[in-house]
Amino acid sequence: MPITTPKELIVTMLSDLRHGTERSATLYDELAKIAQDAEIKEALDAREFVSAQILSKLDECFRLIGEKPVQHNGRLHEILIEDFRTELSEIQSPVARRIFILAKAIRLMHLWVGEYAALIAVVGATGHPAAFLLLESCLADKLAFIERTKRLIREELREMDAVTKSIPQLHASKVRG
Numbered sequence: 447m448p449i450t451t452p453k454e455l456i457v458t459m460l461s462d463l464r465h466g467t468e469r470s471a472t473l474y475d476e477l478a479k480i481a482q483d484a485e486i487k488e489a490l491d492a493r494e495f496v497s498a499q500i501l502s503k504l505d506e507c508f509r510l511i512g513e514k515p516v517q518h519n520g521r522l523h524e525i526l527i528e529d530f531r532t533e534l535s536e537i538q539s540p541v542a543r544r545i546f547i548l549a550k551a552i553r554l555m556h557l558w559v560g561e562y563a564a565l566i567a568v569v570g571a572t573g574h575p576a577a578f579l580l581l582e583s584c585l586a587d588k589l590a591f592i593e594r595t596k597r598l599i600r601e602e603l604r605e606m607d608a609v610t611k612s613i614p615q616l617h618a619s620k621v622r623g
Contacts, residue, residue: 465518471497507577
């Protein structure tokens with residue numbers, strides 16, 4: 447579909463975000479099943495719940511601008527998921543797998559942050575204040591998830607460091623004992 451007006455651009459960008467939100471809910475569910483860590487699973491399950499709320503906000507944006515979502519090809523999301531599965535299958539360490547899952551979740555969130563920032567700028571310039579506010583709240587949710595995920599990665603790294611440091615101590619105590 448050729449884009450000839452700012453409103454058509456908004457509809458296209460909003461449709462992309464809506465489709466991505468639907469696909470990411472599936473991805474978060476898959477990541478949570480693979481995570482094998484209660485805290486990470488809980489965070490991803492919560493993210494899936496927030497994604498459902500974001501989907502409602504995006505639907506409300508469509509209602510506010512008097513439009514409906516347009517067709518989306520979704521190739522980018524399919525490629526990301528395929529690459530994720532391939533790379534994850536090669537990681538053997540449980541800790542490395544958990545960190546990898548969290549890192550990929552952050553990567554996905556940064557992709558959405560960029561898309562929200564651009565869409566918010568366009569919506570703000572075209573006079574849709576209610577849609578602008580809803581999109582800003584979606585962006586805030588994405589940014590909060592990034593920060594929470596970074597904390598989880600730091601916790602995983604601290605745990606891995608503690609285990610690594612205890613291994614020589616365990617070995618030394620066995621030699622002495």
